[in-house]
Amino acid sequence: MDLAVWQIILLVILAFLSILDALSLNIGCQYPVIIGTIAGIIMGDIKLGLAVGATLQLMVLGVGTYGGASIPDFVTGAIVGTAFAVISNQDVEFAIGIAVPVGLLMVQLDVLARFTNTFFLHRIDRNIEENNISAIKRNVLLGALPWGLSRAIPVFIMLVFGKRIVNLIVDGMPDWLMGGLKVAGGILPVVGIAILLRYLPTKKFFAYLLIGFVAASYLKVPMLGVALIGLALAIIFFQKNYTKQLAVTEGSNNIMVGVENENGEYED
Template structure:
């Protein structure tokens, strides 16, 4: 089975829209289960696409790109995996095995897209100083182009030239390039977390932060366990403040009840 031109066009457009939607969170195309189902419809096998997307969805539950972090893009992996599974007549297991390296490759391209966007960011800053609102809007829109191309172009290459293109990129890309991207990928999440902590009430909740760090770094508690500890601490904090507010209201009610005839409060 060969891909028709209209299928290639739709798949490339879908890949570009998924990353743009992940930035705006309007439609929900950034979820592998949805993208896999749409790809299945395009390829003529909705059930297989839905199965592949749902399986990949389980691998990214609770994972987000907060603070500049880059994660494996299994949404793009769902597109590529579903396409090759249908073309080759293979099952979902084959597609998952292909989607994982594709998702890992997208991490590096995600970082490149972020770097490219700094060009438009500097142009936006320059036009803010000039007060040129039209140029600001234009460069913000231009910033979507690197993001879309970071997914659309690889998908076009993969579905046009086959799985060998993916293997070639992973195996023969220059070490300095892949190494540099890995280093940048490790720095970005740290910088992002530092930025988030800068604007959060960290000093007020420093004890909770230390508990989470110790649980993750020293006790090796999985991320879900750390999240549950955080929920428990949040519930305790909420109840403590609720009790304080109730006591305060009760105290105010008692003071009001002791008001004398002259409008003054008695001890």
């Protein structure tokens, strides 16, 4: 399968907008599961795109770019991995094997984008001193270009010139390497979940965790079913604690409403 021109254009635009969304737009395009699904729609295989995006989403759970730190960009990795998996007629494990190094490469390009953006920041400083409001607005918008191009240009190069290289790699890839990629694709999501569980009150709700594990692993309940079970348990927990809190509040009100006797105590 060859990529159509319109597919390349849409994927490049998607890569451009995804980083801008992570910075300021906040329309939902900063999550691998969303971008992977959109890339799957563009490539004509929404199931594969959703699987790739969801797997990469698990890998970045609990990871944030705080304090200006650069982190692996698995959003761009989801775009490239989904596209190459579809055109090469490969599975999710192959897509993850492509997406992970692409995401790590984006760390270096993210630093380059930050460095390039300082040019516009200095221009804005001069505009502030000159009280040139229109120039400030213009340079703020131009400052978004290094960020968007840091994703759009690599994606464009990979999609236009990378197909032959990908096919060469697939044809010449030894079985042990492909097996390693499959193992990595299975392990890395578990690492993401482990990081998330570290920051959640797992000990307090360990019984609920066991219920979900048994339902998924032993009873083979689909993920939607496990999610509905979790929703039901959450509702039960909320109602139980809400009723208990309400009873405590009513009891406190009844005590305070009583009449004070000669000993300074309250009576009903």
